[in-house]
Amino acid sequence: METEKMRHEIVTSNPDVDVRFYLSKDEGSYVSPHWHNSLEIVYVIKGKVVLNLPRGVKVTASDGEFFMANPREIHSVLAEKNEALVLQIPQRFYDKYVPSMHLRRFFVDMHPGDEVERTKLERLKKIFTDMYVIYDVRPEGYLLRFNSLLYELLFTLIHSYSEKLLQRDFERDDKYFNRLKDIMDFIDENHAYGISTAVIAEKFGYNPDYMARFFKKYMNCTVTDYIYLVRIGYVHRALVNTNDSVADIFERHGCTNHHLAMKYFRNQYGCTPREHRKKEQSKYKT
Template identity: 35%
Template sequence: MDFEHETINSNKDISVKFQYFEDNGSEISKHWHRSLEIIYLITGKLEVNINGVDYSLNENDIIVINTLEIHSTICKYGNTAVVLQVPYQFCENYIDNISTTKFICNPTITDEKKILSINDLKEILFSFYNIYNKKELGYILKINSLIFNLLFILVNKLSIKDKKFDTNKSDKYLSRLDLIIEHVENHYSEYITLNSAAHELYLSPEYFSRFFKKYIGTTFLKYLNNIRLEHAYIELVNTDTNIAQIIERNGFTNYKTFMKLFRAKYNCSPNEKRKQIRNNNN
């Protein structure tokens, strides 16, 4: 649940990370990784934010998250999805100029040729899922062929060259963000101010504030409250803990502030959200 650098480990038997998810409701805060990530939504809905741009995924939608793109997801009412993550080194071995190659694949695309290519990606992921589940003799050979076929489509049909999108340059700034986000994640339940966070990281408050807003796209206080809300949300929908206790142990000191922020983000009160999740699970 962290806005942090995420280390992607491949499945033990294949060169990528492939997972099937059944999600009853969750929120993954902003984070990044060097792997190329593809989310294919099978059922339900999913909200994805990539570099400050919101995308709403419905059943049978697919989205590609490029290496080092800052992204987050919200699943409000449950969904099922498959997620494929291809390590950067794997891409680097087979794709020329990968550091300045950006793949464009999301639900807003209307170009008919691109839609055909996106449908091909869906078929590949569906085949990937079936073959990997069965693990018949020689399945790794077939899986590898599907990986290369998927990358071939992305490179030839759904990519652009963009010098502004240079992952080698982005690494420097994201390494500094690691320190900031780690500090917030370790201390979000405590009393934190912009000044105290900047002091912990040996940065001036002014620089810290500008740097954070530039690369995260929001103020430090809004980000901190969002992290607190995410932790409170998980506790709310997965436990019977009293709401006042949830508020207190997730760093909020003002009941009214929490209720206002919660309603602004989830369009309901905490009690209403708890009932929604339970009704959907039933």
């Protein structure tokens, strides 16, 4: 995942369309809490993916199922081996057509009890798979068909798979988001130092206990968890892109508690840093 900061995923559109759309093949991974200014829809072809959302909400998608992450919604992803179609629709794209789109929250019930709803869901899946087929084959005029399917998908999502927030509810959620964003920025910028819940709470004028509860509620992890997830992300990049020793990399990125850092690294990558570096380097050997 390419990021300017660990918390904000930068979504780059495909060169020929105004959205990002691709087939993802994942051997199993964990993406730490992040957000983006795009509506993200993931259709799992095979495998299993778990989406963790604010307030402890967890969505599991298996073969033939969707999940959605709304714009500016902090989420993490835990994936087993899977293949999935990923569509990310930037806010600037849909704002041109639906000015009040920022007030909408999208969701999908993958197990509707009503026959009409099941039919609508199958239609939604077909639109999605048709988009992939036309974009993969690319016959003459493929952009006409792809964009018509994209517009149909958005229209369907707006009228069947979304609800419109009241302005006051949107402003409340936006306030919480901005608080978290500031905390996440601070952690990213200061991950190499000895930061803690108490240090962060003092920086932003919060009671430490309140901040710990608030962070856990909306991030689905503790402040310490998140600090180490950020550090481990930087460690991973340094392992892959430099020949520096593991000890030097740990020290440079604030992993002074070696035992704890190793625990988080193993939890995320399933091996030690040295084993992970060896595995990554082997991919480039001929």
